[in-house]
Amino acid sequence: MKIRYLLLLVIFTFSIILSGMNFVYAQGKVNVQDGPIPEAEWMVKVAGAELSEDHSGVDTWITKWYGLDGNYINNGGFGASAPKDLIELGTDGKLTQLTLSTVVGINKTKDVDVNWPDNGGAREWTVFEIDPANPHNMDRGGPVDNYDMYAICVIDAPKAMKSVMSPAHDDHAQIWINGEKWYNNPTWTGAAQQVDFNIEVDLKKGANVVLFRCGEGGGHGYLNLHFDDDTHDAVDIYPDKSDDQASFLKEVAGVLPVEPTDKLTTIWADIKRK
Ligand SMILES: [Ca+2]
Numbered sequence: 620m621k622i623r624y625l626l627l628l629v630i631f632t633f634s635i636i637l638s639g640m641n642f643v644y645a646q647g648k649v650n651v652q653d654g655p656i657p658e659a660e661w662m663v664k665v666a667g668a669e670l671s672e673d674h675s676g677v678d679t680w681i682t683k684w685y686g687l688d689g690n691y692i693n694n695g696g697f698g699a700s701a702p703k704d705l706i707e708l709g710t711d712g713k714l715t716q717l718t719l720s721t722v723v724g725i726n727k728t729k730d731v732d733v734n735w736p737d738n739g740g741a742r743e744w745t746v747f748e749i750d751p752a753n754p755h756n757m758d759r760g761g762p763v764d765n766y767d768m769y770a771i772c773v774i775d776a777p778k779a780m781k782s783v784m785s786p787a788h789d790d791h792a793q794i795w796i797n798g799e800k801w802y803n804n805p806t807w808t809g810a811a812q813q814v815d816f817n818i819e820v821d822l823k824k825g826a827n828v829v830l831f832r833c834g835e836g837g838g839h840g841y842l843n844l845h846f847d848d849d850t851h852d853a854v855d856i857y858p859d860k861s862d863d864q865a866s867f868l869k870e871v872a873g874v875l876p877v878e879p880t881d882k883l884t885t886i887w888a889d890i891k892r893k
């Protein structure tokens with residue numbers, strides 16, 4: 620009888636430990652809150668100690684992204700390029716990083732292409748896939764040093780919710796959601812699936828646009844992102860089945876509002892740009 624009791628206690632203890640580990644694995648320790656970042660601090664490095672969490676066991680890393688069919692190359696090093704709005708530069712101001720991270724911006728990509736005459740030339744919008752385990756997953760066949768990459772996904776949330784995003788990047792990461800900047804970190808995380816900051820963010824009901832930019836200097840160059848398990852269970856993330864611009868826009872057409880409901884966000888983004 621006593622042994623049976625002891626056995627139960629052992630099983631109970633183990634299951635507690637396991638569920639704790641599971642929690643850490645799936646979400647990580649939230650160490651960034653109170654976003655989005657005020658404009659005066661957009662280029663200030665995220666505050667706090669680096670967690671160096673191993674998220675290589677996470678199976679929700681996002682693999683499909685909407686973006687350009689090539690990188691911004693010869694960026695002069697990520698430190699030099701990071702403060703520049705390369706979307707604004709490449710579209711004569713028709714789009715900016717902030718507007719690109721809104722439903723309005725996604726719709727504008729139908730008509731606005733990007734051209735960087737001295738930094739890669741004309742680019743077109745497409746869907747591309749990356750391997751989260753590959754520490755060079757941003758190279759995309761181009762030069763392997765000194766470039767910037769932009770990656771976009773649309774998250775369709777069933778309700779307004781708090782969510783936790785976990786990025787891994789090499790080198791400088793900047794992340795915008797719905798016209799606001801939520802993350803700025805010039806320091807590489809250490810490995811393709813190593814996370815230093817788990818950031819609490821706000822998702823609204825319906826379509827949320829995430830814009831993830833990463834600037835590369837030399838060596839490893841990777842961009843990876845996943846959210847906490849509760850978020851992945853609750854939302855739909857696009858691109859899903861699509862593999863080019865037309866199929867992506869078709870795929871999200873039912874998710875994006877016909878009349879933008881986030882007009883205020885757009886106006887706010889425009890005001891901040893001026
Ligand atoms: Ca680290």
Ligand SMILES: [Ca+2]
Nearest residue numbers: 789837838839
């Ligand atoms: Ca690097």
